[in-house]
Amino acid sequence: MKLIKPFRGLRPTRELAARVAAHPYDVLNRDEAYELAKDNPHSFLHINKPEVDVDPALSVYDPQVYQKGAENLKRFEAEGILRRDEADQFYVYQQQMGSHIQVGLVAVASVAAYEAGLIKKHEYTRPEKEDDRVHHMDALSAQVGPVFLTYKAEDGIDALIAGVTSNDPEYDFSADDGTRHTFWLIPDEGVRSALEEKFNALECLYVADGHHRSAAASRVQKLRQDRNSAHSGDESYNWFLVVLFPHDQMQILDYNRIIKDIGSHSAEGFLDALREHFDVEEADDHSSAKPAAAREFALYLEKKWYRLRVNSSLAANIDDSDPVQSLDVSIMQQAILTPLLDIKDQRTDKRIDFVGGIRGLQELQKRVDSGEWQAAIALYPTSIESLMDIADANEVMPPKSTWFEPKLKSGLVTHVLD
Numbered sequence: 001m002k003l004i005k006p007f008r009g010l011r012p013t014r015e016l017a018a019r020v021a022a023h024p025y026d027v028l029n030r031d032e033a034y035e036l037a038k039d040n041p042h043s044f045l046h047i048n049k050p051e052v053d054v055d056p057a058l059s060v061y062d063p064q065v066y067q068k069g070a071e072n073l074k075r076f077e078a079e080g081i082l083r084r085d086e087a088d089q090f091y092v093y094q095q096q097m098g099s100h101i102q103v104g105l106v107a108v109a110s111v112a113a114y115e116a117g118l119i120k121k122h123e124y125t126r127p128e129k130e131d132d133r134v135h136h137m138d139a140l141s142a143q144v145g146p147v148f149l150t151y152k153a154e155d156g157i158d159a160l161i162a163g164v165t166s167n168d169p170e171y172d173f174s175a176d177d178g179t180r181h182t183f184w185l186i187p188d189e190g191v192r193s194a195l196e197e198k199f200n201a202l203e204c205l206y207v208a209d210g211h212h213r214s215a216a217a218s219r220v221q222k223l224r225q226d227r228n229s230a231h232s233g234d235e236s237y238n239w240f241l242v243v244l245f246p247h248d249q250m251q252i253l254d255y256n257r258i259i260k261d262i263g264s265h266s267a268e269g270f271l272d273a274l275r276e277h278f279d280v281e282e283a284d285d286h287s288s289a290k291p292a293a294a295r296e297f298a299l300y301l302e303k304k305w306y307r308l309r310v311n312s313s314l315a316a317n318i319d320d321s322d323p324v325q326s327l328d329v330s331i332m333q334q335a336i337l338t339p340l341l342d343i344k345d346q347r348t349d350k351r352i353d354f355v356g357g358i359r360g361l362q363e364l365q366k367r368v369d370s371g372e373w374q375a376a377i378a379l380y381p382t383s384i385e386s387l388m389d390i391a392d393a394n395e396v397m398p399p400k401s402t403w404f405e406p407k408l409k410s411g412l413v414t415h416v417l418d
Contacts, residue, residue, distance in 0.1 A: 003118060004107040004199050006088040006192060007239065009413040010142070012042075016081055018173035020044050021181065021409040024145055025136075026129075026212075027356065030060060042081055044411030046072040048136075048144045061132055066139035073140050073414075084416065089185060090192050091413060092164045093243055096180040097406040102249040103161055105195060108239035108415055109149065109205065111221045114214060119149065119205045120391035123399055125212050126347045133216035138223060143241040143415040146408050147210030147217075150384065153246035157198050160191060171412065179406045183413075199244065206391050208250065208384075209404045214240060224417070241415035243408055250384045253357030254291070255403040257332075258367050259375040260351040263341055267302045270340065270375075274299075277314040277335045281307045286361035291380040294328055298361065298378035300368050305361075310335075323389040328379050329398040336377070347399045356403040357381065 012020040022044035028036070034052045037045040045052055050069035051060045058064055076082045091106035113119050137143055164184050171183040186192050207214055217240035224237040262270045274280055278297070282304060283289035289298040289305035295315070297308040310318075314335060320326050325334075337343040343352050353373075355363055364376035382402050390397055 001113050001116060001118060002110055002200050003113050003202065003205055004105075004109050004242070004244070005196060005239065006090045007108045007236070007241075007415055008085050008088055009091065009106070010077070010082050010084045010416050011413050012082055012171075012411060013080070014170060016042055017171040017183070017412065018175075020076075020081065020411045021173070021175065022048065022411050024407050024410055025049050027407060030056075042076075044144070047076065047140070048410045061128070061135070063135070063139075066135050069136060070140045073142060073144075082414070090195055091170075092161055092184040092186065093408070093412065094165060094180075094182040094184075095406045095408075096182075097178070097251075100251050100406075102245050102251070102406075103165060104243040104245040105157075105161065105199070106146065106241075106243050106413055107199070108236075109147070109242045111218050111238050111240060113205075114218060114240075117204075117394070119207060119214070120394075121207050121211060121214075122387050122391045122395075122397050123207075123211045123401065124347055124396055125215050126399065129212045130215050130219075133212050134219050134223075137216055137220045137417075141417045143213070143217060143417070145210070145213055145410045146241045146243045146413075147214045148208045148404060148408055149205045149210075149242045149244045150208045150247045150250055150388075151199075151202050151205050151244055152388070153248045154198065154202070157195070158246065160195050160198070164191065175409070181409055181412070205244065206247075206388055208245070208387070209402070209407075210242075220417070235418065236415065237417045239415070241413070247384050247388065251405050252381045252384060252387075253403045253405050254379050254381045255329075255357060255400050256355045256361070256364055256376065256378040257346075258353050258355060258364060258373040259341065259343075259377065260353075260372075261374045262301070265340070270301065271306070273340050274308060274336070277311060278308040279311050281309075283307050286365055289378070290361055291378060294380050295331065296380055297328070297332065300361075300364055300376040300378075301374070303369065305365075323386060323393055324395045324397065327382060327386060327390075327397060327401065329382070329401045332377060332379065333398055354400040358403065358405050 019042040025048045033049040037043040037052045051065045094103040169182045174180045225231045295310040299306040343349045
């Protein structure tokens with residue numbers, strides 16, 4: 001079964017690419033997106049977070065929001081901000097954050113391969129977030145945010161990609177966070193064919209980031225197939241927008257938690273309860289509390305940071321042969337969230353939320369000090385090898401176990417659902 005293929009991308013002009021490129025929809029809240037978009041009519045946030053252009057009293061899930069996104073996409077095309085390539089293309093997308101460089105292939109991936117388990121998942125999705133992407137994708141008739149896929153690195157693919165990056169790029173700019181984004185077309189049909197052949201010879205692909213987008217693409221495919229009495233399987237809705245990076249270029253950061261309340265526990269009572277399974281030590285600040293290895297955690301509670309290390313009693317009960325249960329996020333669930341806080345499902349419980357490691361532990365401290373949340377827990381990053389082991393075992397991680405950086409910009413290329 002074919003895993004990927006080229007497609008006719010909808011892209012910004014070379015002159016406007018840097019102004020169009022925007023953060024992914026899920027790393028900004030509504031107010032942050034509004035501030036970034038209000039003085040930039042070319043920002044792709046008007047399309048991938050169209051709540052910035054409607055009455056703030058409306059829910060971000062209101063149908064008017066999705067309709068506004070569709071209107072804005074049509075406006076960008078009508079004004080020539082975005083133009084569609086005339087023929088099917090692959091694209092190469094390089095990101096550089098500090099000393100870290102990753103280079104991926106932009107393509108569309110098969111929904112059928114995803115449903116057959118050849119594009120492997122490692123997380124469940126949150127229902128309201130998945131519904132949001134279904135409504136957005138269907139209203140716009142486009143996939144505007146790529147799914148971040150990885151694969152086991154292959155020398156032949158690396159060589160072909162390196163050959164492309166030796167040419168002049170189509171786009172090359174640095175974003176406001178200092179990350180450099182470089183984007184190439186592949187004019188050589190022979191190179192495109194070789195890339196397609198090598199990728200489709202891979203045993204499987206892995207969803208690294210974008211579980212909601214890939215699940216939504218599968219649902220939209222079913223919706224559109226049901227509406228199309230002449231469905232043939234060749235329609236563009238049978239594919240979804242992806243960028244594929246080799247596993248040895250992946251950079252995973254911590255993905256941390258904030259807790260609404262610690263239930264009936266006092267702060268000292270909660271710390272005492274933690275001591276059953278952890279060595280607990282007060283830290284000077286967030287820097288000294290930050291986990292330095294697996295099975296270390298940081299806790300922020302009542303304006304103090306603590307280091308938590310799994311003690312010998314808990315370690316003896318961890319099955320290291322189980323790729324899921326031995327994860328730090330699973331240890332946190334089993335030893336802290338469920339028994340002490342009665343938080344049993346992180347996907348649906350409103351008493352817990354997630355903060356990406358790119359924001360730093362100081363962001364956790366800020367959220368708790370605001371009074372809206374009572375505590376925060378920071379973790380050590382999950383490895384890419386753990387992710388692939390879990391996906392290969394047809395298991396899933398607890399939600400929000402991985403935070404990949406740098407994030408893919410939205411707007412550099414869109415997949416239109418004709």
